[in-house]
Amino acid sequence: MSEFAIGVRESAGVHVLDLKGYLDAHTTPLLEEAFKKLLAEKKYRIIVNCRDLNYISSAGLGVFMAFIEDVRAEEGDIKLSNMTVKVFNIFDLLGFPVLYDIVKDEQEAIAKFGA
Amino acid sequence: MNFRKIFYASGAALLLIVVFIMDAAMKNIDETGNGLMALRAGMMVASLSLMYLTVSQGKKREQHNIVQRIGRVAMFTGAFVGLYIVVSVLPLDGFQSRELRLIPIDYITILCATILSAAAGVLSILTIVNIREVLLFKRKRGTKRNFWLLIAAFLGAAASTYNLRPLESSNYREVLLFLAVGMIIVNSFRLSWIAYLTRREKIYTMLYSLLAFFAFMAIYVIMSEKEFLLKSLRYFSYPLQTVFQETALFGAIFFGMAFISTMFHLPTAEAFDRKRSEIVSFHSLSRLITQVFDFNDLAESVTRMTLEVCGASGAWLEILPSDIVSSRNISRDDIARIVEGSPNTVRSTVLASKTVLLVDDVANDRRTKYFAGIHKVASIAVVPLMTHDELIGILYVTKEMDHAFDQDDIEVLTGFADQVSIAIDNARLIKKSLEKERLQRELLLAQEMQKRLLPQTLPVFKNLDMKAVSAPALEVGGDYYDIIRLDENMISFVIGDVSGKGVGAAFYMAEVKGIFQSLSRIYPSPKEFLIKANEALITSIDKRSFISLMYSTLNVVTGEMHMARAGHCPMLLLSGGRAEFVKPAGMGLGLAGNHVFAGTVEEISLTLHKDDVCVFYTDGVTESRSAAGEEFGYDRLVSVVRDTSNRCAEDIKEEIIQRVWAYTDAQGYDDDLTVMVLKWNGPH
Numbered sequence: 001m002s003e004f005a006i007g008v009r010e011s012a013g014v015h016v017l018d019l020k021g022y023l024d025a026h027t028t029p030l031l032e033e034a035f036k037k038l039l040a041e042k043k044y045r046i047i048v049n050c051r052d053l054n055y056i057s058s059a060g061l062g063v064f065m066a067f068i069e070d071v072r073a074e075e076g077d078i079k080l081s082n083m084t085v086k087v088f089n090i091f092d093l094l095g096f097p098v099l100y101d102i103v104k105d106e107q108e109a110i111a112k113f114g115a
Numbered sequence: 116m117n118f119r120k121i122f123y124a125s126g127a128a129l130l131l132i133v134v135f136i137m138d139a140a141m142k143n144i145d146e147t148g149n150g151l152m153a154l155r156a157g158m159m160v161a162s163l164s165l166m167y168l169t170v171s172q173g174k175k176r177e178q179h180n181i182v183q184r185i186g187r188v189a190m191f192t193g194a195f196v197g198l199y200i201v202v203s204v205l206p207l208d209g210f211q212s213r214e215l216r217l218i219p220i221d222y223i224t225i226l227c228a229t230i231l232s233a234a235a236g237v238l239s240i241l242t243i244v245n246i247r248e249v250l251l252f253k254r255k256r257g258t259k260r261n262f263w264l265l266i267a268a269f270l271g272a273a274a275s276t277y278n279l280r281p282l283e284s285s286n287y288r289e290v291l292l293f294l295a296v297g298m299i300i301v302n303s304f305r306l307s308w309i310a311y312l313t314r315r316e317k318i319y320t321m322l323y324s325l326l327a328f329f330a331f332m333a334i335y336v337i338m339s340e341k342e343f344l345l346k347s348l349r350y351f352s353y354p355l356q357t358v359f360q361e362t363a364l365f366g367a368i369f370f371g372m373a374f375i376s377t378m379f380h381l382p383t384a385e386a387f388d389r390k391r392s393e394i395v396s397f398h399s400l401s402r403l404i405t406q407v408f409d410f411n412d413l414a415e416s417v418t419r420m421t422l423e424v425c426g427a428s429g430a431w432l433e434i435l436p437s438d439i440v441s442s443r444n445i446s447r448d449d450i451a452r453i454v455e456g457s458p459n460t461v462r463s464t465v466l467a468s469k470t471v472l473l474v475d476d477v478a479n480d481r482r483t484k485y486f487a488g489i490h491k492v493a494s495i496a497v498v499p500l501m502t503h504d505e506l507i508g509i510l511y512v513t514k515e516m517d518h519a520f521d522q523d524d525i526e527v528l529t530g531f532a533d534q535v536s537i538a539i540d541n542a543r544l545i546k547k548s549l550e551k552e553r554l555q556r557e558l559l560l561a562q563e564m565q566k567r568l569l570p571q572t573l574p575v576f577k578n579l580d581m582k583a584v585s586a587p588a589l590e591v592g593g594d595y596y597d598i599i600r601l602d603e604n605m606i607s608f609v610i611g612d613v614s615g616k617g618v619g620a621a622f623y624m625a626e627v628k629g630i631f632q633s634l635s636r637i638y639p640s641p642k643e644f645l646i647k648a649n650e651a652l653i654t655s656i657d658k659r660s661f662i663s664l665m666y667s668t669l670n671v672v673t674g675e676m677h678m679a680r681a682g683h684c685p686m687l688l689l690s691g692g693r694a695e696f697v698k699p700a701g702m703g704l705g706l707a708g709n710h711v712f713a714g715t716v717e718e719i720s721l722t723l724h725k726d727d728v729c730v731f732y733t734d735g736v737t738e739s740r741s742a743a744g745e746e747f748g749y750d751r752l753v754s755v756v757r758d759t760s761n762r763c764a765e766d767i768k769e770e771i772i773q774r775v776w777a778y779t780d781a782q783g784y785d786d787d788l789t790v791m792v793l794k795w796n797g798p799h
Contacts, residue, residue: 058614062659065706069658094663094682095702095715
């Protein structure tokens with residue numbers, strides 16, 4: 001039940017993390033590693049594509065909180081895109097839309113980075 | 116010297132003095148009576164017995180000092196020869212012989228004869244006792260028997276001379292002497308004890324044996340060539356002379372054999388020493404495996420034994436990933452040069468190959484040129500430590516000579532490395548299980564603490580039926596609920612969920628309880644409470660943690676309710692058959708400072724009607740997943756509450772829990788689960 005996978009790709013100077021499956025207490029270390037790696041490489045323009053993300057637990061949400069400050073301090077951002085309604089509801093319940101740029105799709109996110 | 120020894124020795128001496136006085140008194144009397152002869156013989160036997168007791172007293176305690184024993188015999192034998200030389204230069208008149216009898220000419224001859232005989236007695240006993248101890252070390256079947264046969268032959272020969280005149284000879288004596296010589300030879304070939312001596316001990320054994328051999332030979336020769344010694348002893352006691360003669364022969368043959376045999380053993384002594392120290396080291400290491408609780412002790416023992424098993428000059432032990440846990444006779448700087456001094460170190464070679472790497476000549480080998488010239492490191496062996504096909508460490512062994520490692524060393528080292536790996540693995544397992552035990556104790560403590568943070572009982576009201584339950588997923592969870600009475604008619608209650616689980620979550624939960632208990636009395640307005648709570652938490656909470664909370668106040672007389680939400684699951688309200696999720700806006704606590712947070716929080720009010728049901732819960736309820744991965748969700752929650760809404764709060768709460776558990780049956784549930792049900796029985 002803890003099936004989770006992350007793909008990393010680059011698109012127009014922006015790094016995209018594709019999340020897939022269930023992001024919970026057991027799988028968050030994977031996402032944490034992925035973020036750490038990007039930050040170590042000084043990649044601060046990050047899009048997290050949530051198209052295939054089925055579930056995110058509070059531990060999963062915590063990972064975003066852990067890195068957002070550092071990323072924004074370097075004038076980058078973590079933008080979230082392609083969220084399903086279910087996952088958006090979880091983000092929304094906690095008030096994350098106030099803190100994060102949650103956009104419809106990747107193009108929109110890339111466009112925002114460009115601006 | 117102990118008291119008993121002195122007592123025995125003085126007894127023996129006293130008896131000899133009496134014998135001497137008797138002899139002196141009867142110097143000129145030809146025939147003595149049988150009774151007197153028997154008395155004299157009896158005193159002599161008693162005196163010798165006391166000498167035996169003196170010699171054997173206390174010896175039992177000094178085990179395995181073979182070299183000392185041989186040394187002692189050599190010393191006494193030499194002393195006897197010296198004594199004889201002293202006596203032989205004295206102006207003595209000696210003996211006259213008449214009818215095979217010996218008659219001393221002067222008193223001083225009697226005295227010398229007595230002294231020499233006493234010394235012969237002591238030396239015989241000392242020699243036999245000490246050879247016995249040497250022979251019985253590492254005894255085999257028959258060793259003891261052969262020795263006692265030898266003694267029997269000695270005593271037999273001696274007994275056969277009891278009635279003989281000093282210069283008389285007898286066939287019995289000759290036959291028994293011949294038998295005794297046979298037993299002497301048999302016993303002298305029992306030399307396996309030599310093998311167990313160390314090289315140093317062997318050298319001493321050789322030296323002492325040679326001395327003893329010459330001394331005994333000298334005695335034997337003197338006895339046959341110089342009449343005075345033979346006559347003195349025969350005059351004093353024919354049996355004693357017989358035993359002494361045999362003893363001298365035994366001593367000469369035994370120590371002669373011992374000398375030759377030790378000499379032949381000497382070239383292999385070093386190899387034998389090494390094998391023995393290997394065995395000892397292996398033995399103590401296997402003992403270590405079962406005993407070591409302290410990893411540092413183990414590491415120290417490993418390097419120490421490494422030096423022992425292969426005569427290395429230096430050694431160190433590295434535990435991967437890269438921890439030098441113990442080193443001997445080599446500096447940290449040198450170690451660093453060897454393991455880090457090049458892109459291709461011996462270390463990286465072994466890491467890749469996982470087999471032993473041996474460099475015979477460090478200075479001229481291209482693999483080790485980078486650290487050539489380190490003092491006392493002319494050859495090096497790098498041995499991997501493996502358990503379950505996993506490389507856990509590396510043992511480095513250096514010698515100060517090039518080409519100093521032979522095939523044996525490498526075999527021993529690999530065998531040793533296997534033992535070390537097991538020992539290290541064991542030590543780690545022990546540490547791990549101790550650690551685990553400690554964590555479990557800690558968790559138990561946290562669990563206990565957390566239980567006490569939740570209300571033990573809920574207050575009872577006329578109009579309000581209220582029940583709650585919380586079941587943590589792990590031993591310690593992050594769910595929290597609480598209730599306090601603000602005044603006679605007002606209560607405030609809270610339900611929350613700290614992100615994460617375990618001990619960390621429990622600590623934040625304790626903090627939330629503190630905030631709730633103190634702030635809710637000061638800021639009864641739900642919105643104000645949450646803003647103040649956020650202010651308190653934002654400074655203390657870890658940036659990746661946050662807390663969702665729903666805070667409400669209720670007038671238990673009127674049913675008027677105020678609530679605000681901070682990121683928490685919405686309240687389910689079932690009123691007049693209509694289900695509604697009440698979800699005032701508001702983000703989680705600890706996510707952002709009040710400049711952001713305050714703007715998001717909304718407070719709403721509502722009034723409860725008769726038979727209304729409010730259900731507060733944590734996401735463990737709605738997000739519990741079935742085996743197929745589907746969530747329990749809001750709809751199922753609504754349907755459970757609908758089905759049970761006409762029952763009491765306890766039943767509703769119980770039904771929700773049971774349904775969630777049944778739903779997640781296959782894999783159990785993996786989140787904390789908290790449910791709080793309010794049923795309004797009041798007016799309206």
